[in-house]
Amino acid sequence: MEAYDLIVVGAGPAGLAAGLYAGRSRLNTLVMESMMPGGQAAVTDALENYPGVGLISGPELTQRMLEQMNEFGAELATGEVTGIDARDGEFFVVAGGEERRSRALIAAMGTRYRRLGVPGENEFAGRGVSYCATCDGPFYKEQEVAVVGGGDSALQEALFLTRFASKVYLIHRRDEFRAVPVLGERVRAHDSIECLCSHVLKSIKGESGVDSLELLNKKTDETRELAVPGVFIFIGLEPRTDLLRGVVELDEAGFVPTDQDMKTNVRGLLAAGDCRVKALRQVSTAVGDGATAAFTAYRYVEEGEW
Amino acid sequence: MEAYDLIVVGAGPAGLAAGLYAGRSRLNTLVMESMMPGGQAAVTDALENYPGVGLISGPELTQRMLEQMNEFGAELATGEVTGIDARDGEFFVVAGGEERRSRALIAAMGTRYRRLGVPGENEFAGRGVSYCATCDGPFYKEQEVAVVGGGDSALQEALFLTRFASKVYLIHRRDEFRAVPVLGERVRAHDSIECLCSHVLKSIKGESGVDSLELLNKKTDETRELAVPGVFIFIGLEPRTDLLRGVVELDEAGFVPTDQDMKTNVRGLLAAGDCRVKALRQVSTAVGDGATAAFTAYRYVEEGEW
Numbered sequence: 148m149e150a151y152d153l154i155v156v157g158a159g160p161a162g163l164a165a166g167l168y169a170g171r172s173r174l175n176t177l178v179m180e181s182m183m184p185g186g187q188a189a190v191t192d193a194l195e196n197y198p199g200v201g202l203i204s205g206p207e208l209t210q211r212m213l214e215q216m217n218e219f220g221a222e223l224a225t226g227e228v229t230g231i232d233a234r235d236g237e238f239f240v241v242a243g244g245e246e247r248r249s250r251a252l253i254a255a256m257g258t259r260y261r262r263l264g265v266p267g268e269n270e271f272a273g274r275g276v277s278y279c280a281t282c283d284g285p286f287y288k289e290q291e292v293a294v295v296g297g298g299d300s301a302l303q304e305a306l307f308l309t310r311f312a313s314k315v316y317l318i319h320r321r322d323e324f325r326a327v328p329v330l331g332e333r334v335r336a337h338d339s340i341e342c343l344c345s346h347v348l349k350s351i352k353g354e355s356g357v358d359s360l361e362l363l364n365k366k367t368d369e370t371r372e373l374a375v376p377g378v379f380i381f382i383g384l385e386p387r388t389d390l391l392r393g394v395v396e397l398d399e400a401g402f403v404p405t406d407q408d409m410k411t412n413v414r415g416l417l418a419a420g421d422c423r424v425k426a427l428r429q430v431s432t433a434v435g436d437g438a439t440a441a442f443t444a445y446r447y448v449e450e451g452e453w
Numbered sequence: 454m455e456a457y458d459l460i461v462v463g464a465g466p467a468g469l470a471a472g473l474y475a476g477r478s479r480l481n482t483l484v485m486e487s488m489m490p491g492g493q494a495a496v497t498d499a500l501e502n503y504p505g506v507g508l509i510s511g512p513e514l515t516q517r518m519l520e521q522m523n524e525f526g527a528e529l530a531t532g533e534v535t536g537i538d539a540r541d542g543e544f545f546v547v548a549g550g551e552e553r554r555s556r557a558l559i560a561a562m563g564t565r566y567r568r569l570g571v572p573g574e575n576e577f578a579g580r581g582v583s584y585c586a587t588c589d590g591p592f593y594k595e596q597e598v599a600v601v602g603g604g605d606s607a608l609q610e611a612l613f614l615t616r617f618a619s620k621v622y623l624i625h626r627r628d629e630f631r632a633v634p635v636l637g638e639r640v641r642a643h644d645s646i647e648c649l650c651s652h653v654l655k656s657i658k659g660e661s662g663v664d665s666l667e668l669l670n671k672k673t674d675e676t677r678e679l680a681v682p683g684v685f686i687f688i689g690l691e692p693r694t695d696l697l698r699g700v701v702e703l704d705e706a707g708f709v710p711t712d713q714d715m716k717t718n719v720r721g722l723l724a725a726g727d728c729r730v731k732a733l734r735q736v737s738t739a740v741g742d743g744a745t746a747a748f749t750a751y752r753y754v755e756e757g758e759w
Binding site: 196 | 473505521738741
């Protein structure tokens with residue numbers, strides 16, 4: 148069984164920053180990722196608020212992080228992690244039928260988009276129902292689409308979709324957006340975006356793909372049919388921490404509580420980035436988490452400090 | 454008196470990131486800095502571990518952060534802050550004889566280099582005694598210099614000084630460096646660096662400038678005279694939090710304790726970056742702090758949440 152000083156599960160900005168710092172500290176480090184490296188950032192079309200970089204695409208920024216990490220000697224392994232266990236002060240990670248062990252582990256699995264849970268959502272996922280405008284936006288050139296949500300990502304993605312769609316309906320159950328004001332202003336000023344506030348998506352209808360959405364106007368209690376071939380759902384994130392259940396303490400929503408050094412309630416096990424309990428989930432906060440987690444892991448592995 | 458939603462004191466990476474995020478959130482934000490923006494990062498010759506950027510000079514990275522912050526509408530004011538006060542739920546900041554007030558305040562004053570406290574140190578500061586290799590290194594072309602310290606910054610600066618000096622003596626009171634191993638390896642492998650481990654600097658001697666250092670070998674108890682015209686002292690940092698004494702809780706060393714949302718024990722007062730109590734002081738962790746502090750300030754100013 149291959150043994151490492153440190154295994155990092157997840158190669159988004161937190162995991163990549165952890166790998167960079169751990170590699171630079173000469174810890175024998177493996178970063179594991181089931182999908183493309185970069186996490187949620189890698190499916191973000193445009194990032195403008197990572198300090199010192201300015202406007203950049205998510206894939207480009209995270210690709211740079213990966214190259215930088217490799218320069219410092221941390222290794223990336225691609226494959227779906229199917230098991231994480233803590234035994235006798237060591238960690239065991241299973242991926243592709245192979246088990247690897249490590250002295251310290253950083254959980255950096257990030258989040259996935261939350262589902263709405265309405266009829267038709269699962270049935271038409273990938274056939275008109277999408278959680279990624281970057282991935283699927285270009286399929287809707289000169290067509291009308293709908294976006295569900297009122298937070299930063301919903302508004303960002305609605306703005307992004309105007310590059311392709313002839314019109315974007317923004318369906319939001321409240322009157323006010325939760326998003327930062329600058330995004331609200333841009334959305335309201337945009338000619339191609341129509342805000343359907345106080346509206347709730349009740350069901351998604353279609354035959355081979357999405358044909359229409361059933362909407363409820365919460366103010367008038369009237370139901371309305373909106374004919375669109377695509378709907379993008381951005382109603383928040385949930386942590387990808389299923390494999391940590393029973394291994395480490397999780398909060399009600401499944402996020403990992405840590406202290407400021409990224410320590411969990413299990414010795415040697417740290418969490419970094421979006422999957423931990425924190426106020427603000429951004430690339431800028433993920434890299435800080437990753438660097439700090441790697442530093443704490445280094446002190447644990449080399450000096451036994453916890 | 455000019456009034457702001459938020460005043461950020463200090464324009465290093467933490468303050469600039471806070472300004473960027475606060476500006477993007479449409480808080481009326483002023484960032485105040487007594488010196489050149491960029492903080493300690495701006496006097497760092499080469500940064501290689503800020504994720505996603507790769508090798509870059511400190512001034513270039515922080516200049517980019519400043520421009521990005523300005524794009525989002527946060528304002529920079531240059532001038533030495535001489536007073537900070539909290540009264541009636543507001544904050545009052547004095548600079549250049551002018552008082553400004555704000556509803557929230559982010560303390561991001563960073564740190565300054567700690568002094569060794571040996572005879573000759575203050576006398577020859579700026580005349581052979583330096584705390585900044587980037588600033589003063591070029592004065593020692595083809596001369597021999599000494600560096601005091603054994604942490605990351607001491608070793609980084611020793612390596613940097615080899616670009617100018619014909620020889621660098623690295624004086625460290627212990628046998629082992631505290632720095633990350635990669636730096637220790639580079640220093641030990643370097644032809645122009647001679648490590649004087651287990652040596653202590655007792656005094657700095659000279660006439661118009663530094664002429665020699667008096668060193669004590671801790672193992673043999675022998676004293677030795679080292680003739681060099683320059684000595685660079687890198688023995689750690691102390692927080693620039695003098696103005697916060699009596700305003701907010703500080704720890705014994707003067708750092709500001711905060712929770713994970715960067716809240717101090719005073720409502721509306723946050724701290725971010727190197728001046729707060731934290732494990733790892735890096736650009737990567739400073740920007741995460743700054744972003745989080747701005748987010749918490751936004752929720753406090755706009756929604757009254759604390």
